[in-house]
Amino acid sequence: MVPKKKKTTKSKWMTQEILNQMDERRKVKRDSQKYNHLHRTIQHKCRREKERGQKPEIHKNMEGPKILxxxxxxxxxxxxxxxxxxxxxxxxxxxxxxxxxxxxxxxxxxxxxxxxxxxxxxxxxxxxxxxxxxxxxxxxxxxxxxxxxxxxxxxxxxxxxxxxxxxxxxxxxxxxxxxxxxxxx
Incomplete structure (x- = not known):
């Protein structure tokens, strides 16, 4: 048996929580009510994360002369x-x-x-x-x-x-x- 590769995010804004809900949605594909509810929840969270965006990562250990x-x-x-x-x-x-x-x-x-x-x-x-x-x-x-x-x-x-x-x-x-x-x- 080949082990499953762990899912990684394609987009920077996508969280592990969203990925977990996507896996859960995949499992309940046959139950349309649960699927639709999870689908709406995932879409809402994706929109919120995209809008919030991420601040760029700034490395604070940079050395340089003071601004004059x-x-x-x-x-x-x-x-x-x-x-x-x-x-x-x-x-x-x-x-x-x-x-x-x-x-x-x-x-x-x-x-x-x-x-x-x-x-x-x-x-x-x-x-x-x-x-x-x-x-x-x-x-x-x-x-x-x-x-x-x-x-x-x-x-x-x-x-x-x-x-x-x-x-x-x-x-x-x-x-x-x-x-x-x-x-x-």
Missing amino acids: QSEIRSAVKKMKKNKAPCPDEIVIEMIDALKDFGIQRLTTITNIIYDTGEITDILLKSIFIALPKKTGTTECELHRTISLMSHIMKIILKGLMQRARRCMKPEISTEQFGFVEDSGT
Whole structure:
């Protein structure tokens, strides 16, 4: 007799509980009432797990130099002004008005996030808005989606991207032109 291979999940969101209920549903296939009840339960749990999603796994044992105030200052300067506020109601102009105090606080927040790997839910929230491409449209295909993301999160990401670019620049060959600053055909 060949032993059965243990079921593993194909999707990251699928839990062992859902897999167990699927096995149970397979066993009661002949009893339509039990089967239908289990089927509805499984579908409900699958939808809930998909909607909840999983936060990406962040390895907290990463070593690296602290984020500098000059990196955050540079990121703030590169941000566009007069943009719509996000769920946290903070705009670039507010951070700009705080001058060195704001840069110092942002650097502290960025280093805490960089060291712990944990980002607060407020910074992760985005508002998605569907804008019609043509006036009076009701179909989804005729809409463009924009998202309003926290300005603080954008600054943090810009600072990290600048750092990553500095590390990657020596690795990119001189023949590479596409999507590289200060190079072109």
